[in-house]
Amino acid sequence: MIKREKRRYLALKVETEQPISEQEVFSAVQESVIRLFGEYGISKANLRFIKYIQENGQFVFRCSHVMLDNVRAAITSIISLNGKNVTIHVINVSGTLKGLNKKQKSMIS
Amino acid sequence: MKQFADLHLCIPTGNLYQTEKMISKASELGYSLVAIPFPCYVSQELVNNIKKVCKNIGLDFATRVNLSPRNSNELLQDLRKFRRKFEIVAVRCFTKDIARHAAKDRRVDILQFSVTNMRQRFFDEQEAELASQALSSLEIELVPLLQLTRFSRIRLLSILRKEASIAERSKVPIILSSGATNSQLMRGPYDYASLVALFDLPLSSAFRSLSLNPCVMVERNREKLSPDFVAPGIRIAGRKICD
Numbered sequence: 001m002i003k004r005e006k007r008r009y010l011a012l013k014v015e016t017e018q019p020i021s022e023q024e025v026f027s028a029v030q031e032s033v034i035r036l037f038g039e040y041g042i043s044k045a046n047l048r049f050i051k052y053i054q055e056n057g058q059f060v061f062r063c064s065h066v067m068l069d070n071v072r073a074a075i076t077s078i079i080s081l082n083g084k085n086v087t088i089h090v091i092n093v094s095g096t097l098k099g100l101n102k103k104q105k106s107m108i109s
Numbered sequence: 110m111k112q113f114a115d116l117h118l119c120i121p122t123g124n125l126y127q128t129e130k131m132i133s134k135a136s137e138l139g140y141s142l143v144a145i146p147f148p149c150y151v152s153q154e155l156v157n158n159i160k161k162v163c164k165n166i167g168l169d170f171a172t173r174v175n176l177s178p179r180n181s182n183e184l185l186q187d188l189r190k191f192r193r194k195f196e197i198v199a200v201r202c203f204t205k206d207i208a209r210h211a212a213k214d215r216r217v218d219i220l221q222f223s224v225t226n227m228r229q230r231f232f233d234e235q236e237a238e239l240a241s242q243a244l245s246s247l248e249i250e251l252v253p254l255l256q257l258t259r260f261s262r263i264r265l266l267s268i269l270r271k272e273a274s275i276a277e278r279s280k281v282p283i284i285l286s287s288g289a290t291n292s293q294l295m296r297g298p299y300d301y302a303s304l305v306a307l308f309d310l311p312l313s314s315a316f317r318s319l320s321l322n323p324c325v326m327v328e329r330n331r332e333k334l335s336p337d338f339v340a341p342g343i344r345i346a347g348r349k350i351c352d
Contacts (some may be wrong), residue, residue: 015293035210036307037199045259069306069312069338070303070306072300072303073303073304073306073307075300076255076296076300076301076303076304077254077255077304079256079293079294085293085298086293087293087294087295089138089297089300090297090299090300
């Protein structure tokens with residue numbers, strides 16, 4: 001039996017002077033992973049955009065757990081997006097969306 | 110809980126607003142100790158102001174000086190003048206001679222090498238052996254990894270990979286610091302640790318370089334700078350006032 005791939009959910013906070021769309025953030029992360037780890041790396045990362053949480057302005061992404069550190073490094077290395085200065089911080093990482101929500105709530109409280 | 114340190118926040122010290130902004134950002138990101146490099150002849154008032162800002166935010170603060178000597182004689186002169194004035198002394202090694210002298214001098218805490226000119230990176234096995242005997246640390250700044258692009262980043266990564274493996278083999282403590290000049294270049298300790306994976310340093314070593322190594326170094330230097338210090342392991346327990 002083939003083992004199911006383990007995933008990690010990342011909550012990201014984007015700091016920028018101008019508002020930025022989900023698509024822009026996702027493509028910036030994708031481009032950064034390709035730049036650092038190539039097409040093989042991005043295929044292993046299995047990167048997906050999950051949702052945007054409006055209350056705290058955070059983006060939730062999903063990736064493969066084997067590529068977590070690499071995806072995190074790629075996210076850290078982003079300093080500009082379409083000529084705008086941006087900083088992307090990884091706020092939380094969890095194995096499930098439920099766990100991620102729990103962590104977010106405990107952080108707020 | 111781990112205590113993280115960023116020993117190289119390049120803040121323009123004259124601008125107190127910017128200083129406060131970056132220090133509070135460091136606290137927000139999870140650092141508990143920060144060090145700011147000062148010019149050699151800095152006024153005590155400025156240092157006290159920044160200390161006060163850090164205290165209000167709840168951060169530990171260490172003073173640091175980056176020496177850039179032109180030859181080994183100048184290095185010795187600078188060390189004689191400034192060692193007791195700052196908690197951390199870093200030396201930028203522009204020549205091999207300076208690098209060797211700095212590595213074997215116990216007064217030097219941190220060895221720094223150029224991030225733009227790869228011919229000026231002199232951290233090899235011999236340098237590592239000298240540094241490990243004198244308890245000097247190798248500093249790796251992480252902001253250049255964010256700023257550099259394409260071939261210059263590739264070159265830097267390959268050199269850092271080599272230097273990190275030499276340092277690990279020779280047991281030279283590695284110190285990871287940001288070298289951030291503004292708050293947009295600042296990242297949390299976990300993000301920096303993941304960035305270190307790019308030059309094949311294990312995650313456990315990365316965390317050690319961000320927390321244990323810098324904290325131990327600052328602690329050791331503070332003990333040495335205290336008036337009660339006599340020699341390593343010997344300190345004045347009490348003073349008797351004689352009439």
